[in-house]
Amino acid sequence: MVSDIKNIYCIGRNYRLHAQELNNAIPTSPFLFSKPTHALAGAKGQTILLPGDRGSVNYETELVIHLARTYEPGLPLEELIDRMTIGLDLTLRDVQDELKKKAYPWLLAKGFPNSAVLSSWLPFEGLQEVSAYDFTLEKNGQEVQRGNIKDMIFDLPTILEFSAKHFGLGQGDIIFTGTPAGVGALANEDHLVLKWNEVQIGECKVVLVKNE
Ligand code: ZN
Numbered sequence: 001m002v003s004d005i006k007n008i009y010c011i012g013r014n015y016r017l018h019a020q021e022l023n024n025a026i027p028t029s030p031f032l033f034s035k036p037t038h039a040l041a042g043a044k045g046q047t048i049l050l051p052g053d054r055g056s057v058n059y060e061t062e063l064v065i066h067l068a069r070t071y072e073p074g075l076p077l078e079e080l081i082d083r084m085t086i087g088l089d090l091t092l093r094d095v096q097d098e099l100k101k102k103a104y105p106w107l108l109a110k111g112f113p114n115s116a117v118l119s120s121w122l123p124f125e126g127l128q129e130v131s132a133y134d135f136t137l138e139k140n141g142q143e144v145q146r147g148n149i150k151d152m153i154f155d156l157p158t159i160l161e162f163s164a165k166h167f168g169l170g171q172g173d174i175i176f177t178g179t180p181a182g183v184g185a186l187a188n189e190d191h192l193v194l195k196w197n198e199v200q201i202g203e204c205k206v207v208l209v210k211n212e
Pocket of ligand 1: 010011012060062089176178179
C-alpha cells in the first residue's frame, strides 16, 4: 500500500486556527515541505515506534490525497486524484522550534521514520463530497482533532497547481494537505484512531523509544 508512493509533499499552515495556535502568520501563498518515503507507515492497528529522546512528538491529522496521473492544467480533480485517506504528519515540535529559530529546513523535525502515517485508502469522490464530511483523531478514546477541508486556506486545486508548477506532480505522489487546530504532544503508549465521516479507517499505538 505504501510501496508505490513516490513523493510526499506536505502543506504547512493551511488552516487559520492552526496557524494561530502556533503563533504563525497566515500564509499568502501555499507553504510546502516534503518527507522521505522512509517516513511512511500504515495505521493498521500496529505499534509505531517514534523518537522518545528529542522533545515532544506532535500529532497533526490531515487529509492525504494520492495522484492518479501526471498533473495537467484543466484536468478535473477526479481525474488527477484517485484515492484519499486521513494521515498523521508527525512532528518533533521542539526540534522544529529550534530549526525555525535558526531558519534551517524542517527535515529533522518532519522527516523521521514513521512520521507519515496513513490510514486505509478510500476512493476520491470529488471536492464537494469530500467537503461534506469531517475527519477526526481520537487519542485514548477522546477526540482531539476535527477538521473539514472547507476550512482550508488553500483549496485542493490551488495546492495541486502550485505543487505541479514548483516541484512536479505525477502518479504515486501524495500530499498531506495541512492540519486543523488541536495539535498536541503524544505520550508513550497512546492509542490513536483516525476517522473519516465518523467511521474508523486507521488505528495505531505509539511507543516513544529512548536510544540515548
Ligand atoms: Zn502538517
